[in-house]
Amino acid sequence: MATDMTPKAASAAGAESSPSMTPDAAQELRYNPAEIEPRWQERWAAQPDLYATEPPESGKPKYYVLEMLPYPSGQLHMGHVRNYSIGDALARYMWMQGYNVLHPMGWDAFGLPAENAALKNNTPPREWTLSNIAHMHKQMDRLGLSYDWRNEVTTCLPEYYRWNQWFFLRMYEKGLAYRKQSKVNWCPQCATVLANEQVVNGCCWRHEDQIVEQRDLEQWFLRITNYAQELLDDLNQLEGWPEKVRTMQRNWIGRSEGAEVEFAVEDAASISEDEQQRRGGTAILPAGETVKASGQSIRVFTTRIDTIYGATSLQLAPEHVLVKEFSAADEKLAREVDELLEQQRKAREAGDVGAIEKHGVFTGHYAINPFNGERLPIWVGNYILADYGTGAIMSVPAHDERDFEFAHKYGLEMRVVVLPRRTDEPTPDGEPEEPLLPFTSEESILINSGDFNTLGCQEAQQKMAAYAQENSFGQAQVTFRLKDWGVSRQRYWGTPIPMIHCEKDGIVPVPDDQLPVLLPPQIEITQQGGSPLGRDPGFVNTTCPKCGGKARRETDTMDTFVDSSWYFYRYTSARNDKAPFDTDTVAYWFPIDQYIGGVEHAILHLIYSRFWTKVMRDLGIVKNDEPATRLFTQGMVIKNGAKMSKSKGNVVSPEDMIARYGADATRMYALFAAPPDRDLDWQEDGVAGVSRFLSRVYRLAMRHAERAKQASGGAEANSATEQALLRKLHQTIRKITEDFGGRWHFNTCIAAIMELVNTATAAEAAIQNGEVSDAVLRELLRNLVLLLAPFAPYLAFELWDQLGEQDNLLRAPWPKFEEALAREDEIEIPVQINGKLRSVIRVAAEATQDTLRDTAMADEKVAAAIEGKQVVKVIVVPAKLVNLVVR
Template structure:
């Protein structure tokens, strides 16, 4: 055995040594498709914004992916595990304004600092494939994709009402407005402005994006539900109501055309294009509607639209119901929004709660056109919104059930030319224009003669100037840079102006994982045959906060690339895992809240292995983790125990090949230790297969170490044969490798393990040894836990009952009473019912 004085665990000495070795080791990198016969496995964590410092929230996310990557390597897969940087964005501009540092310089300096942190913590990233989205070799392909979409009509420009963050001084996509505020500035209300903007036509894929969610069983249901709600598919009918005395018509969308005979008014959004025409000359009416528009604007900015007190004004004009020719008053209502549906609704107060409230307030007629099955018209309560009813007061359609009525009324409208079936979506096209500097330049020019002209591919990349003056005065800073702004038209060589908006940074993160597969390619974004080998991603890992913003955009982008012939897959990732947050002082750990814990401090005190292993041990990976530094210290002490245990018997284990090994089967202490070892292997292997209970994996390793430590006298005396000692220690180190890779590598070398531990085969459990010989059964009395008994794993219910009734604690709790009922959940529970 080694001298105890030499057995001090010193991660500050062990970890840098292995960090340096790994940096030069090609075993850390994925093999190219043509050079391997192995099955591929692509594991990926969402790339970070380079803020300059990792915190423990990052470490937790990356530790999950790294443990999985290391496990899959040991299972013999060709693993791709890359990392890069989501490097464009407003924080760099804000830092430039604050620190007088150019965004490029600030960003690249932060990337270098964070990369050093990742390497010190030992994440097994393939740095040969590193991607930095703010560098021209990446963003030139953003421009290339833009033009391919423009050619297919998927990129277009239009005047539009947009979300404007006054603090960012730029446009936000709908998905970037959270509770009426900017997603980056939680206290800044978003304004509405009309601007000429570029859009990606994500709505062209709305139905496919919706249907694709049913083909993603490996994604959390919460994420799929969020996307379904955001896409917001509605099936219904569009119907034209004529305007009395006018040639114009008002088109409404309804999902309940079966109620159209009960429409007693039409309501228009205050910004409906017909409103000025209908109210012209009535100054009082115009002022009231202007006030409604202002009210809606404030409600949008505070995300309070659903709580608006319903207000309306009668225009004095009438529409005509095309089904019965009835005159219907036209109102303008503050709760009707121009951006949803057609900006006009037919109000059926008897069968819609919102319409009922409005009609009651303003004295508008309420007419039943559906009665409840089995009830008379008078007995049907109001408002009656169920679709399980019978049509009444609906002319020739009386007596139809609602579903049949919807079908017949819709067909009638189509046959008579005043309506048609329609599917609408809540999803809106993706506004990608940003009036900021630090982003991908949009590759278009404005020519006085030829209008909008694309920049030819052979002029890519359109370079972002390095040094410019950045202000927040509104409008793009690039418009104030003559050498960027002024150019020539690719068609006529005449003077032209460049587009000065830059792209939304979510463009960068919508396809970066494809670039990882072929990161050095200068002829295209990636080689299709290489991407086809790696895709789809086998396991994607990141926060649930990206369920809409990033994930829906990346699904859209994947389909666009598929239709361009670059890939064959429909979805970017087969499985998605959303990890819990790290909580400190009652709030999510983040730089903005000032409650971050630097991994550098933890590594300096306890080592990288203890830091990352605590992040995996303190809570299940899908739950929030309440940060406790004492927990890191505890993991460090445990790793010290492992280090000393292995070192004490390393020489013995290394001599196993030379030891005389009789063929006698293990017994006694040896059998008990091997049984525990193989049960631990089986448990951890099962957990890696999809359950990801890494906290219980580590707990199982701790139990194994406890049992080996408790048997040290038998190890030291030779009672446990040398081959058994070797099997115990080598497999212990292999089990530890995904969670504490530095220590595992050090101990693997001490044990004489062959090659890099990263490529060592994962241990295989012996089913005979892993089988439990005894199990613990909780015993309850009237539903309360009173004892725990041990029985054979093969025990039948009668034996379990007998053992439970003979237990001393149970006898004490029964106090001479006989149970009136014994409930046994096989292998799980005994409950004694006593009166």
């Protein structure tokens, strides 16, 4: 079966089973990709319009297929080859299906590696980057990839990054770009800030063993949170995206429904020292007593406001603003808070702050529960994060595992306030032995909760949030895990942020007519703190566009994910110097019909690009809500048990493979060795096997090319051999067409072509004896070449030429199968007894239900299994299975 073919099968497929040939004839038909492929590469290069798009008025349906653009590191590896081969096969297939295809390529050319290379090799980043681009472009051409290079985009060139700056200014005008002092992620190795999405398990996304530090810096942010709900809701539209990607984005956006509550901080000066000492825990205000508030408050977000009567303390993050204030007046507290911060830092190094052993310190201060007037001690906890929620929680130890652990350690009170609605268990009289974890709203009621007693949790949440709002100390609230996108980078090789700092006028945007703000072509790059641009007076010193006085340019550059958030729009009109792109052209091509890239970009690039699309829609320059209708995430290429990458030293160079086996064999192996969504375990023997198979195809076609060229008339089967050949051909056409249209199992497509070649090779004696007409032979070889074209274009173009075809193979119509010929003669049907597989029968593909039932009952294994039992029912699923229910 085709689905059983493997790289080893491909190797075996190299064995020749054809009539004997003389050594001279065998040598004459030897397939030499090193001679054939460069010749066709040269011919394609001479046709600049070969892969060009057609105007919308062509009347053809459009198809935009796109692989994620690469970083120009200088060398492609087999992971790239696999990604690009998938897109190339699809593009070629859609051209042959009559579509107007856009298949572009470009370069994600800004970024830190260029600066690192400059430091290492004393080569300016621009020179290093453009040199790498030239080499990788050459590699892509040698692979025969079908890109229209007239649409090429290089993000480090001013004609591109000018529009990054233009977008930034439009966002600034809409209040989406802003600057603030904030705690940010700092990678010491990168010497720059990282966005939250670029921190993985507490480490830098580029340096897996580098712990990210927290620093207070003034930075530029984009308000992606303004679109949080829409980004979440619109995931439901993306049915053509992998569910795993949509789930990752849902989790990252992290919508939580709950309430915010303000806890007033008690004025410590109004309480005697003895009274403060006496209150080691919570304390209910005596009747008639009032509290003098300090004027400060602690804002807490909770998803379970219904448990607020069970709060027995507040926990603050060590970096909370109130903790800093309390510590300033208490040296002992300051030292203890520093220790908690150090514990957090070590937990980040371990990669999981959530698993930290919980420690805390009492601040000596109290807050007031606004629902019951209860004094709650304010603690600092090492497990509370400043950048998560409000940096403060209300601790309800009776109903939360973390709070229970903390309260148990420090002897804080625990109070049960939620119980199952129906229970035979008595209400706990004292502290619970373990937390009573939250019950669902339908299953539980409130106790010990004042006027809210006996309410179900859901009803209580609504009424308590309303009560808080009516009394001006809280409100229902929706929060998101997603934070605003920090786009400032303290590096040279990136888009300059187009803002100016003036002592008189403050922050002033650069006028549009002064764009682009150019990067200096030469600059000293060091690993000192701060942006290298800040040490270049020629760049920094400028005049204020508003007052004309002396001013300084912003020296931060943009996060490189800005470049990749909209590049695919620029492809549609890459030479436009009046706007980022032509709006009408974008309206024709968007959304992208098929986007292809790695799942590792689910949170970074893919969520940023969705945000950017929505901003552009609101600017009125695009009409689509989402950038891509369908997304495909290919599997990784694995070698020696690890993902192929330069850092792991296990990269296989496609140039080496091409030199040994040819480009067609190299890319065809990448498609054949595994389904495209699965990891591929690299085996060079597999490339050699595919190379031998392509040699077989070449020899088969060349042996009979002259006869096929002379053929005329239609291909009709007048012999059993002709019938078998045409049947196998049309079955193969059907299978590959269906696989392209649905599963994308290119491995099974290629395996089916191998089976077709085996069938044709086995019939060569009959072909030479005249039992196969020239017309049938031409039908077989011509369609074999068409089927091979998306996977091995060099060989396909060569054989198309040898067969005397005049049409452009790239746009030759994809073959159609005849239903009568494409049907399987016989199919295998599993037979179950009470749901367990007992046998497999072979029947005609068009067998009726009665035939299926009778054949199953007559099967020897089935008859033996049901002997002496009663068959009470026979379930027949045509062409699928037979199940006998017996007792």
